Amino acid sequence: MxxxxxxxxxxxxxxxxxxxxxxxxxxxxxxxxxxxxxxxxxxxxxxxxxxxxxxxxxxxxxxxxxxxxxxxxxxxxxxxxxxxxxxxxxxxxxxxxxxxxxxxxxxxxxxxxxxxxxxxxxxxxxxxxxxxxxxxxxxxxxxxxxxxxxxxxxxxxxxxxxxxxxxxxxxxxxVDNRYREHCTQAGKERIRAKYNLPEKYIFYIGGFEVHKNVRRLFQSFARASSEIKHDLVIAGGVFSKARPAVYKDYFDLPKLIANYKLEKRVHMIGVVPEEDLPALYQASSLYIMPSLAEGFNLPLVQAFACKVPTISANTPATGEIAGHASYLVDATNIEAMAAAIVRLLHDKKRQNELITEGIVRQKQFxxxxxxxxxxxxxxxxxxx
Structure with missing residues (x-):
């Protein structure tokens, strides 16, 4: 029946x-x-x-x-x-x-x-x-x-x-299988040209509600910026302006960027079609997910599938999903997150270890x- x-x-x-x-x-x-x-x-x-x-x-x-x-x-x-x-x-x-x-x-x-x-x-x-x-x-x-x-x-x-x-x-x-498909060097160059991005960048996508912790992400990047050659690329947008308290970090970001005089190193590229996301992940040097609360954390698994090393908040659900495949850090601590960014970008061996762990981990999802x-x-x- x-x-x-x-x-x-x-x-x-x-x-x-x-x-x-x-x-x-x-x-x-x-x-x-x-x-x-x-x-x-x-x-x-x-x-x-x-x-x-x-x-x-x-x-x-x-x-x-x-x-x-x-x-x-x-x-x-x-x-x-x-x-x-x-x-x-x-x-x-x-x-x-x-x-x-x-x-x-x-x-x-x-x-x-x-x-x-x-x-x-x-x-x-x-x-x-x-x-x-x-x-x-x-x-x-x-x-x-x-x-x-x-x-x-x-x-x-x-x-x-x-x-x-x-x-x-x-x-x-x-995780959608498109994230598991290899992006060629030409594909990475095309995506960088489309969004006017530098060769080396840290990538974030994952929302802008207050618990996503994007303000501390930016502040951590600002602390680390003098020690790294990478820019910060932030993708996504806000679909409703009716709840300003929930999206305060998003609305405050342009002013914060200007205050730190980092306009040339932070790229807010807005909402992007899903077909561009695998290339945006794969062209990046590092994906960072500082969210203080998640039920699952799908962008992190997308990054695993794209073979990108990751830093993420050491929270219960993220720890459960990431296992040993992400560099877990106290994301309420700006100094700790900035130090993790600098340390990982200068440690190719650790990057490769995280990529390998991520490839294994994402197969479960x-x-x-x-x-x-x-x-x-x-x-x-x-x-x-």
Whole structure:
């Protein structure tokens, strides 16, 4: 008997976000490995994407006229269950914390990556945000099972959401295979020319929320700059200016760069298409991830796949995912991070050791493996 499974695909329209990468990673892998004779995977989206995936995956549009936070909740709580009834689905999986609380009728699996916003005051400013956080904790307790992306993420969800650990499964994220493809010297030269970058640079991509710690990253680079020949390249952007406290580091960066008189050595290249990212990683001398809180840390694994030495914050989830493949440092300590940058850039032997460890480590994280695990979870819920 074919299993008809609905997937909340809201973030397919936001592919550059963490939830967007997560959703598309699974959908592309499902297309490859899900038996269409066994599964009918119906992805419910506010607007159909320009591409189709085929196999067991199909997109169904559930229109969302005005995408405000309140309308998004109404879409999750009204349009999603209505579509589940219309298509007679057997199971609903939300790829982000959005459990249907009324009119359930079918088992629900909800992905809760971590509880990072609950740990930083800047993420909880304003009555509306506080209410949304309370609503999220209350509503997502109603999921039949929860998936987190690391053992630390599981612990975090258990502590903040109050969900019993017996209801939480861990499925590691994957990394897109494009990051494993070798970039030629000509390809590296093309990417440097496209973004007007120097031959030697340190690379950062990974977001600008306050917990990403980008201010200290810049300050560490400023301390180290006189001892290295490398520039700093920062990719990405902010998709919403409605929460200035959360993105304060991003908005303050141009002034900080000017104050340190480093305009010629810091390159903010903005949002870049994903097809450019492997070359940007591989053309760099070092990738640095100073984030103080992550559920998984996908950019770090992308760097491993691109054979780039890395420095990252010594935090629980990052340590779990990195193993011995990254130079772990106290990222709250600007001097320590600056010293790590100088030390690693001058130590070719250590760079090669980290690259070798990273190549081994990244092999554990594929979207195909993740999708196999997720399909097994679907089966376990459907066969209870």
């Amino acid at each position: 074919k299993h008809r499974i609905a997937i909340n695909g809201y973030f397919t329209s936001r592919p550059f976000t963490g939830f967007g990468v997560y959703t598309w990673g699974y959908l592309k892998a499902f297309t490859k490995i899900a038996d269409k004779e066994k599964y009918d995977l119906i992805v419910l989206v506010p607007k159909k994407p320009a591409i189709t995936l085929g196999g067991a995956v199909r997109f169904v549009e559930c229109p969302l006229a005005n995408d405000t936070p309140i309308n998004k909740i109404l879409w999750e709580q009204r349009a999603i269950p209505a579509a589940c009834k219309k298509y007679d689905v057997d199971l609903l999986h939300s790829m982000y914390p959005a459990t249907v609380i009324f009119d359930k009728g079918i088992p629900q699996l909800t992905s809760i990556h971590d509880a990072t916003p609950w740990h930083f005051a800047e993420h909880s400013q304003g009555l509306a945000v506080k209410l949304l956080h309370r609503y999220s904790v209350w509503s997502n307790k109603k999921a039949d099972r929860v998936v987190s992306v690391s053992n630390y993420g599981k612990y975090d969800v258990e502590q903040i959401f109050g969900i019993p650990k017996g209801k939480i499964d861990v499925v590691y994220n994957g 594929t979207w195909e493996n993740a999708a196999e695990r997720m399909l097994a979870l679907y089966d376990s819920l459907l066969n209870r």
